[in-house]
Amino acid sequence: MTFKPDPQTFASSIKEVSFGPEGAAVTFGGSNVLPFYAFDAPIAHKPLVGIEISDKGPDRELPALAAFYDGANTLSEIAARACTAPGADFLSLKLEGADPNGDNMPSDEAAALAKEVADASVLPLLVQGVDNVDKDAELLPKVAEALQGKNAILMSAKEENYKGIAVAAVTAYGQKIGAESAVDINLAKQLNVLIAQMGIQQGNYVMHLGNSAAGYGFEYLASTIERVKIAALSQNDDALQPPAVTPVAGDAWSVKESLVSEADFPEWGPREQRGIEMEISTAAACLASGSDAVILRHPSSVETIAKLIAELV
Amino acid sequence: MDKFIIIGERIHCISPVIKEALANRDEAPILERAKAQLDSGATYLDLNIGPAERDGEELMQWGVKLLQENFDNVPLALDTANQKAIVAGIEVYNRSKGKPIINSADAGDRLDNIRLAAENDAIVIALCSKQGVPRDNEERMQYCQEMLEYGMGLGLDESDMWFDPLTLVIKGMQEKQVEFLEFIRQLSDMGLMSVAGLSNASNGMPKEVRPTVDSVLTAMAIECGLSAAILNPNDKHLMDVVKTAEVILNRTLYADSYLEL
Structure with a gap:
């Protein structure tokens, strides 16, 4: 008997988003x-891989990462170097220094740094929030203004602060925004409805x-992404059809596996390799669940995930 | 289970405003009602031009073009006893948003409208009755089978026959309501499409009672598997009930603003 394929395509599709100058x-x-599911229909655009940098610079205690960024000392140089990582589709900037629980750098200064990075980058730029709704509400509109013409994505428009961010970023300065909810499918939809309204x-x-790292409550995230994707396609729910961007790096590098030293856990091997593996396993699972873009920190993880995507699409 | 399909009923010649607008080819009142219904969630619009024995063909073409040109080729149900008018309407109908629906056929005098659907690649609403009210579900099913066989014999896809169990007025036929719901369940179990004009059930009731009756019956019918209904999408209470039923049946994802969507 010959095999007759029965493609499962949907009448609706995920919306396209373009960013970058x-x-x-x-x-x-x-x-x-x-x-x-490229066997059902051609995939319109392959999922993207972003490489993350921080205004605080790379962790130079990790030998391979230090070697990759060797000689890149200013933030501009670091940004330019990150763009050379094989497989990176966009650059992701985390303005860690602006975190009110840390250095609390003024928003104007942080926005000026974002501009520096954008000018030094040959890739489209995404700027992540600082995980503080009040600071993000102040910071992201300033970043939007500083990045005029860059067509960047500004993440972290949450239920508490989306209005100001949406108006400044999209309406006033023509940027894109990321609607952020914390592993809550109903809130994810609601936030999109509010933004559309x-x-x-x-x-x-x-x-x-x-976001979450593999092994750390990750199944909640994976099933949320999956359910959003299925509802977006099978129920033609346009409130769930924007593409999903999942920042993986922050969590993957904050769990025990990526933090404890080799001296304390010799049987676990080098710390850098563990961090890379956390990034790769988390990102691969996010993509399989339905993320349309992932953000990673280590160039080795970026290259591996980009290769995985290229092989599957 | 696919989403519940709403066919807006408000462009109907029984309404004096619409009757006059149709007679005078007055666009404004028709466009106004069309927009109101689409804004409130109608997928299809019913275009009822009455018997239209004199100028039905020209009138139907005028109506189809008016609605489709103004509302992005909105799919329509062509509702008239005048077969020539239906064919004329289909001639100018744009299918990009869905096939036309012929409203309606039955197992008796109007059986021929099934042939019309088959010949014109249209959907047909098929009333499960022959003469008057079917006695019981056995009779309903017999008509349903007759029409199904007839349509499929003509090459009509079974998904293009939407069976109407015939809604019965509660005041006077209260004892028939459970059977009505059971028949919807039977159609659903057979994988057939179903459609009903549910507001008939509350005919003759006081005005303040009708919305409650209509919306409760609609919710019960949706639960039984009803695929589509011809109703008034501008009845907010009724639409809220439909949306809530969709959420409870897990056909649409809940969000706090779901009633605004």
């Missing part, structure tokens, strides 16, 4: 099949559905 923009989303059109926002 003219001539250097990338587009993602657009697919009408489940993640990597402000007159922000599809194509101008992505979803950030939460």
